[in-house]
Amino acid sequence: MTTQSAMGRRAMLAGTAFALAGPALAQSTAPWPSRPIRFIVPFAPGGASDTTAPLTGQHLSQRLGQPVVVENRAGAASVIGTAEAARAAPDGYTILLAPPPFVITQFAYPNLPYDPEAAFRPVILLVTSPSLLFSRTGLATRGWPEIAEMAKARPGVLTYGSPGNGSLPHLAMELLKLRTGVDILHVPYRGGGPAAADLAGGRIDLMISSPLDMAGNLASGRAVPVAAATARRARAFPDLPTLGELGVPDYDSSGWFGVVMPAATPDAIATRLNTEFQAVLQVEEVAARLLTLGVEPAVGSAADFQGHLTAERNRWRVAVPAAGVTVQ
Incomplete structure (x- = not known):
């Protein structure tokens, strides 16, 4: 093969390779975002x-x-x-x-x-x-202080629900137990809806939840907000004290x-x-x-x-x- 033909063949191969690489190169340098x-x-x-x-x-x-x-x-x-x-x-x-x-x-x-x-x-x-601590209707009239007294007098008798093990409401309640030394029994559910339904039905005593997820039960009076489970009062519940204001140290969920x-x-x-x-x-x-x-x-x-x-x-x-x- 002559030098001229070899050079021509290399040029043709290089051109083919560049043509094949073109779409990939264009895709890699496409401005973001270029797809969903x-x-x-x-x-x-x-x-x-x-x-x-x-x-x-x-x-x-x-x-x-x-x-x-x-x-x-x-x-x-x-x-x-x-x-x-x-x-x-x-x-x-x-x-x-x-x-x-x-x-x-x-x-x-x-x-x-x-x-x-x-x-x-x-x-x-x-x-x-915000997260709020809710109780079933009729559990207490003096809010968290009364509930804490009940829990300390009868360890493991009061119950609380959560959407499941490892969820924020579960661990938020465990943090509350840790900060106050009370013993309240955990009842895990498959989701927040079933837990909220059982709170409204009086089958569990307490639950930490967002006001949004408890809205229907709040409107019907089947769930009672006890305290804000946050560092500051909830904007939608300005008269509801925080657990910190009620004596729970270093608490925010x-x-x-x-x-x-x-x-x-x-x-x-x-x-x-x-x-x-x-x-x-x-x-x-x-x-x-x-x-x-x-x-x-x-x-x-x-x-x-x-x-x-x-x-x-x-x-x-x-x-x-x-x-x-x-x-x-």
């Missing part, structure tokens, strides 16, 4: 989480020009959905709605299939929501939802998402709708959300083992 984004919600449909994600996701989609598809992946106190997000490619096309169990489960589950501190990077704290994504996601994508979510939360329609659900827009930087996660971990790192809570 998965928004994983680690709970079953229903409740504040199932409204917060679609509402913010819809407006995020309008701003990004790509669909934001909400996917419910429920089970194991949010572990199943979180594990799926942890396995996702760090390309900006999978985000996770992170609830309090995102932090709590690492101290309650001995064999998590992911490391929540290493596998994810924070994007934004979306909303915060506020609800919240944030957004995280795989840790290796590029900084530029994470920063863009934070900016866009902040803009979404400031839309009047979005803020008003969230407030009707009993949650308040948070807004802030990724660093602000990291500080929130650190404070939550510091609280539950001590409280969960001290309460002896382990979920297999």
Whole structure:
């Protein structure tokens, strides 16, 4: 083969290779986002989480020009959905709605299939929501002090319900027991709805829940708010004292939802998402709708959300083992 023909053959092969690589190269350098984004919600449909994600996701989609598809992946106190997000490619096309169990489960589950501190990077704290301690109708007339006296006089007789082992209401009540030294029997359910129904029916005595999830029973008078289970009084219940005001030291079990994504996601994508979510939360329609659900827009930087996660971990790192809570 002559030198000229060999050069021609190499040029032809190089041109073919470039042509074949072209689509892949174009795809790898395509601006983000260029396809739909998965928004994983680690709970079953229903409740504040199932409204917060679609509402913010819809407006995020309008701003990004790509669909934001909400996917419910429920089970194991949010572990199943979180594990799926942890396995996702760090390309900006999978985000996770992170609830309090995102932090709590690492101290309650001995064999998590992911490391929540290493596998994810924070994007934004979306909303915060109050938790209230509710009692069945007729349990007490003097609120928490009377209930605490009853529990101390008859250890293990009073009962409380939760959506399941490892859920925030479960561990929030265990934290209350730890802080006060009372003995109240845990009755786990498969979800918050059945637990709330049994509280309304008088089959259990107490439950920590959001006002949204207890709204129907509140309206019918079949559930009685006893105290705010948060550091500050609930905006919707300004006359209801906090457990701290009633003598429970260092107590806060506020609800919240944030957004995280795989840790290796590029900084530029994470920063863009934070900016866009902040803009979404400031839309009047979005803020008003969230407030009707009993949650308040948070807004802030990724660093602000990291500080929130650190404070939550510091609280539950001590409280969960001290309460002896382990979920297999």
